[in-house]
């Protein structure tokens with residue numbers, strides 16, 4: 001029966017009345033607001049057909065909403081999304097740092113203070129607001145208006161820009177990873193590749209052409225200033241980051257988040273880190289952006305006139321993990337639209353993506369050995385888009401030299417690891433040999449690095465840099481496995497066999513324990 005439905009979508013979506021069908025389909029398939037597992041309902045849900053029908057309309061989520069849907073189609077469901085019961089609930093005691101750039105060029109002591117703030121924000125948050133950045137507020141407001149004009153214009157004209165052709169320097173689409181199999185996001189986007197090889201101005205939609213050109217120039221100049229501050233924060237020559245070929249480029253993704261009739265079932269943007277060196281984000285006053293800080297989702301409240309700067313994956317890589325590329329997401333809301341403009345600093349030309357990127361040699365030392373291997377932007381991106389499939393996890397993982405990290409901790413000279421040696425019970429990170437050394441008759445032939453990861457989150461800086469990243473990541477994955485009951489990969493371990501507990505053993509175990 002449901003195969004007929006997918007056929008019907010395919011046929012109907014070419015007709016003007018197709019959107020009426022979406023609301024019908026959504027109400028037919030959705031029987032409960034609580035999401036069941038994607039896999040369990042395969043008989044009633046042909047995702048490929050639904051996605052194709054949606055994509056063929058070329059009108060995005062906005063088009064769906066205009067058709068009057070009151071339930072969201074199944075393809076937008078995010079498995080296991082339970083915003084009300086999240087263990088990582090938003091905590092208002094935190095707020096993203098705001099950094100004032102006023103007079104930093106004429107007052108050197110002020111500049112030193114600002115560089116300090118930038119350093120601390122990049123290490124602890126990976127996110128900060130900048131104010132007094134030199135871009136007039138009218139330009140920011142007009143950019144938001146221009147993007148809104150594009151998304152709200154005549155549907156037929158908007159449709160003509162819809163494309164999934166990666167060679168196009170300007171294209172409008174909904175969900176770059178729509179065909180990947182996970183829940184789609186409740187948003188549409190328009191992409192502009194602006195540097196190093198800009199499009200012909202005529203390729204940019206007339207409704208936002210002038211402002212996109214002006215905005216991108218001004219953001220490029222601000223990016224230059226912020227890269228200088230970041231270089232200084234790293235203790236490098238102020239022009240260091242601006243001289244990196246692989247960072248010398250800019251593209252923009254401007255998002256339009258329509259109001260969502262069932263915001264508890266989907267997201268505006270799913271959890272991700274940015275595959276850039278740095279991103280500068282302009283958001284309107286609607287709110288919804290959140291950043292994962294100390295294992296809590298913290299709102300990035302809109303500050304009118306400010307811009308949000310965030311560290312991208314490649315800056316995390318080249319700073320050897322000193323700067324953090326952190327997870328962020330955008331909630332779907334039942335009010336809207338929300339508009340944002342993300343400018344990504346990265347050179348996506350063949351010249352830029354083939355340059356070697358690796359931990360900056362000047363930042364490395366015996367205490368801070370490279371935690372990433374040298375690679376290229378092209379290799380990381382290939383893994384991100386082709387193999388990993390945009391699943392929201394950091395694309396840097398396979399580029400970590402992580403398999404040796406724990407071992408390297410134990411193999412560090414005693415002068416370095418000695419500072420972690422402790423028998424203090426309350427210490428959250430300590431290394432030692434035999435926790436019961438003074439109590440037990442026997443001593444085991446081993447040393448142990450001990451890290452308390454919860455319930456109070458451990459600050460990464462408390463861990464030795466040599467195994468910091470891998471420990472944080474490992475604990476996050478274990479937590480996900482235990483708490484969320486999600487599917488995780490069982491990695492290939494050469495020579496290993498996998499043991500798993502069968503149902504009967506579990507039953508016997510419970511009988512034995514309840515009998516006690």
Ligand SMILES: O=C(O)CCC(=O)C(=O)O
Nearest residue numbers: 253255283289330340342
């Ligand atoms: O819309 C936003 O506020 C964030 C968008 C974003 O994170 C991105 O485009 O990478």
Ligand SMILES: [Fe+2]
Nearest residue numbers: 272273274328
């Ligand atoms: Fe992002």
